[in-house]
Amino acid sequence: MNTSHPLFLVGPSRNPAPVALSAFASPDELDPLLLQFLERASERLCSWIGGAGERGPLPALRVLPDAAPEENGRDMNQLLDDLQQVMDGAYQPSHPGALAHLDPPPISASIAADLICAGLNNNLLAEELSPSLSHLERQLCTWFAQRIGFPNGASGVAASGGTLSNLIALVSARHQAGLNHNPDAVVLVSADAHVSWQKAARVMGLQMDGVRAIPVDQEGGMDVEQLEIELAKLSEERRPCLAVVATAGTTVRGAIDPVSSIADVCCRLGLWLHVDGAIGAVFALSTSTAHLLHGISQADSITVNPQKVLGITKTSSLLLVRHKNALSDAFSTGLPYMEPSLEHHHGGELGLQGSRPAEVLKLWLGLRQLGESGIEQVLSAAIARRDYFQQQLDSSKLQILSGPLHLLACSPCGPHAQQDEQWSINTRRLLLSQGIMLSRPTHQGRHFLKAVLGNPHTDHALLDRLALALNESVETLH
Numbered sequence: 001m002n003t004s005h006p007l008f009l010v011g012p013s014r015n016p017a018p019v020a021l022s023a024f025a026s027p028d029e030l031d032p033l034l035l036q037f038l039e040r041a042s043e044r045l046c047s048w049i050g051g052a053g054e055r056g057p058l059p060a061l062r063v064l065p066d067a068a069p070e071e072n073g074r075d076m077n078q079l080l081d082d083l084q085q086v087m088d089g090a091y092q093p094s095h096p097g098a099l100a101h102l103d104p105p106p107i108s109a110s111i112a113a114d115l116i117c118a119g120l121n122n123n124l125l126a127e128e129l130s131p132s133l134s135h136l137e138r139q140l141c142t143w144f145a146q147r148i149g150f151p152n153g154a155s156g157v158a159a160s161g162g163t164l165s166n167l168i169a170l171v172s173a174r175h176q177a178g179l180n181h182n183p184d185a186v187v188l189v190s191a192d193a194h195v196s197w198q199k200a201a202r203v204m205g206l207q208m209d210g211v212r213a214i215p216v217d218q219e220g221g222m223d224v225e226q227l228e229i230e231l232a233k234l235s236e237e238r239r240p241c242l243a244v245v246a247t248a249g250t251t252v253r254g255a256i257d258p259v260s261s262i263a264d265v266c267c268r269l270g271l272w273l274h275v276d277g278a279i280g281a282v283f284a285l286s287t288s289t290a291h292l293l294h295g296i297s298q299a300d301s302i303t304v305n306p307q308k309v310l311g312i313t314k315t316s317s318l319l320l321v322r323h324k325n326a327l328s329d330a331f332s333t334g335l336p337y338m339e340p341s342l343e344h345h346h347g348g349e350l351g352l353q354g355s356r357p358a359e360v361l362k363l364w365l366g367l368r369q370l371g372e373s374g375i376e377q378v379l380s381a382a383i384a385r386r387d388y389f390q391q392q393l394d395s396s397k398l399q400i401l402s403g404p405l406h407l408l409a410c411s412p413c414g415p416h417a418q419q420d421e422q423w424s425i426n427t428r429r430l431l432l433s434q435g436i437m438l439s440r441p442t443h444q445g446r447h448f449l450k451a452v453l454g455n456p457h458t459d460h461a462l463l464d465r466l467a468l469a470l471n472e473s474v475e476t477l478h
């Protein structure tokens with residue numbers, strides 16, 4: 001077998017194939033070149049993950065291979081070297097000090113399923129392009145919906161990330177409210193809600209004040225009295241409310257809005273309630289944490305992002321809806337160039353995406369690898385890690401923002417509060433030099449350092465070191 005020539009010259013059982021054609025694996029027998037490519041690429045990936053502890057979460061700056069293809073295709077060895085260069089410059093979520101964002105290490109079954117997904121190259125656009133996978137997506141959405149407490153008849157769709165799930169939810173809500181052509185419609189979110197709502201409002205052509213922020217209380221949850229006041233104001237202004245969004249797990253501190261009370265208000269006024277559970281909704285799967293999401297089953301739609309804590313490879317987000325038809329009512333166009341779907345609507349008629357990969361595969365296999373007990377362990381360990389870390393921090397020096405989940409943000413308090421920006425820059429840099437990566441969000445006009453404690457490789461010794469560095473960092477301020 002000649003692997004030094006651009007791509008692979010000899011097809012297994014046929015005449016020498018043109019270079020481009022040999023890039024496609026043989027449909028007649030196990031293609032040795034595909035197998036070798038996958039084996040060697042997998043080996044490099046495993047080494048990259050296995051060597052994570054030796055480097056930091058962020059690589060040093062590196063030169064990348066050319067982006068453009070060359071005149072003639074490159075051979076496997078060259079391609080693997082190109083890949084290696086990109087891998088060496090990648091963010092490393094498996095490093096124990098990778099604590100900056102909601103991007104945990106991926107679990108093994110999810111990585112394998114992503115590989116299979118690429119090889120299957122099915123398309124969730126239509127049933128005939130993904131018969132088993134379309135069915136699997138419906139089944140898994142139903143399972144999630146049931147676990148979250150939705151009634152029979154609930155369903156959902158996978159979307160490429162929480163931003164998209166939120167947008168699909170809002171478009172569906174607007175459709176159900178009969179407000180598709182009313183640019184005056186308003187969506188109410190908490191002051192700590194995610195920026196994806198701003199994006200959704202722009203895409204949907206809402207007015208500049210089409211997303212209104214309701215103040216939050218001390219714990220970071222939406223103030224329900226203020227919600228009622230804003231709703232009364234909207235009615236005076238004759239501006240229709242298209243939906244209220246409760247956040248289950250805010251981006252900076254992981255606070256959970258009082259979903260049950262918000263649901264009561266929505267129910268009384270006949271308003272659509274969306275729960276943005278991109279961070280928190282998965283905690284409803286665990287018996288030890290489900291109580292944190294009390295009231296979530298009263299929502300009309302829920303965003304769930306298993307990519308953010310369970311180690312499912314990106315992207316993995318589901319939008320669940322209480323009423324099955326909510327999605328197809330808003331998005332169904334018919335697909336006149338496809339055979340009918342078993343379920344009346346194709347996967348491409350349930351949301352904004354047309355062609356899309358079978359992201360459900362890595363979620364399904366990942367959950368099955370973890371099992372109920374593994375899910376429970378991952379979730380409760382993340383919260384326990386945050387709890388432990390919080391106890392090590394000196395609250396006389398640091399303002400600590402946290403909630404019941406696995407996120408914590410802090411900033412100097414007292415006489416040093418004014419130096420928050422410089423403190424956050426210097427301290428982040430110092431921590432990076434020690435192999436610990438935190439993020440540097442701004443929140444209510446102040447700069448914070450944020451830790452997301454969802455990384456299962458982070459042990460107490462690392463958290464002790466981190467807490468000590470943070471406590472001491474305040475003392476170095478003048």
Ligand SMILES: Cc1ncc(COP(=O)(O)O)c(C=O)c1O
Nearest residue numbers: 161162163194196249251276278
């Ligand atoms: C509360 C919340 N909602 C939505 C999103 C958007 O999710 P994604 O990054 O998957 O688009 C995020 C992202 O961090 C988030 O924190």
